[in-house]
Amino acid sequence: MTSAFDAIILGAGAAGLMCAARAGQLGKRVLVLEKAEKPGKKILISGGGRCNFTNIGAGPANYLSGNPHFAKSALARYTPRDFLDLVESYGIAWHEKTLGQLFCDGSSKQIVDMLLEECAKGDVEVRCNAEVTAVEHDGERFAVMANGEIVTAPALVIATGGPSIPKMGATGFAYDLARQFGLKVVEPRPALVPLTLGGEELLFREISGVSAPVVASAGKASFPEAALFTHRGLSGPSILQISSYWKPGEEVGIDFLPDTSGDWLLDRKRETPRATMRSVLREALPDRLADILAEKLGIETELGNASDKALRAAQERLKRWTFRPSGTEGFAKAEVTVGGISTAELSSKTMEAKKVPGLFAIGEAVDVTGWLGGYNFQWAWASGVAAGEAL
Secondary structure: EEOOEEEEEEOOOHHHHHHHHHHHHOOEEEEEOOOOOOOOOOOOOOOOOEEEEEEEOOHHHHHOOOOOOOOHHHHHHHHHHHHHHHHHHHOEEEEEOHEEEEEEOOHHHEEEHHHHHHHHHHOOEEEEOOOEEEEEEEEOOOEEEEEEEEEEEEEEOOOOOOOOOHHHHHOOOOHHHHOOOOEEEEEEEEEEOOOEEEEEHHHHHHHOOOOOEEEEEEEOEEEEEEEEEOOEEEEOOOHHHHOOOOOOOOOOOEOOOOOOOHHHHHHHHHOOOOOOOHHHHHHOOOHHHHHHHHHHHHOEEHHOOOHHHHHHHHHHHHHEEEEEEOOOOEEEEEEEEEEOHHHHOOOOOOOOOOOOOHHHHHOEEEEHHHHHHHHHHHHHHHHHHHHHOOO
16 A cells, blocks of 8 residues: 655654644645654653753854754754744743743643644644654655555655664664665764763762752863762763763863852962861852862861962862763763764755755754753754755
């Protein structure tokens, strides 16, 4: 049995549904195939169930890619304000958290329901529990075998995401399909993921559950947010952010006292010579963290009895305390994937493969990865709209 469509979209996540809605409302006959039992599963769990659906400040600088210019066109043509207008048109209440992050007041399900309603307006057909077993192309049409049925269309959109969060059914299917059609894939790795510690740094596991506002850095990137110590290593927003930039073998720097500058410890020595390193650190940091840092610094005397040289060295170390992570917690705990289908293979305006007319790739499947805080959703919306309008 064969059914014909104008476009087949693989994946009913954020990018796939957005693409389908836009194409359907422009008059295309669109089929969405989703292997999970329901659409938008990653949307439903995002933002603690409230969906951090965009970031009001999203721009090209907030994304990692082999080509930092690639995302500019799509992001400029479909902005956070555009998506917010859609959210508000459905009467979905929202609020802004820190750093421009927008969340539903209610539930992530409101965003999924909105996208499905947008698809319904375009008469889009969404099939769940659809296991794709083969994809072929005869030069004019794509033929997709799913659950024993063949569906065909002149356009095929890869919107199956990356391998992050495999318990949600995520796989590297998008990359396999891209390679089948001769498209290069940038080696994927986990992003927005906790880092693991080993060796001497295991001491910090003793304070599992303790968090503090810091500035974390890796390479040239740095992020001022909370870091969390876990039983396996480091997590929290600042760590998740720099994990996208960190490479195995490299160091991670943490400024534990971002509000201090200059010779502040020497000033404290003059002001309160009987204070100890432990008591001073406890003023700014959680007690258990302060105690471990003081122990590591090795200044056991009162500040008045410590040399200026030792205090300057302590100041410097607290401003850039280095860890050498043993690795990450992998795709199982990664929120997204760095890498993916190479942007060199795609049109930045339409998301269409240059070598294979009619083949498109959008969302997380592409080598464009946003920061934590709604940026990846905005890329999903923007790339989905770009492809949807080009189908």
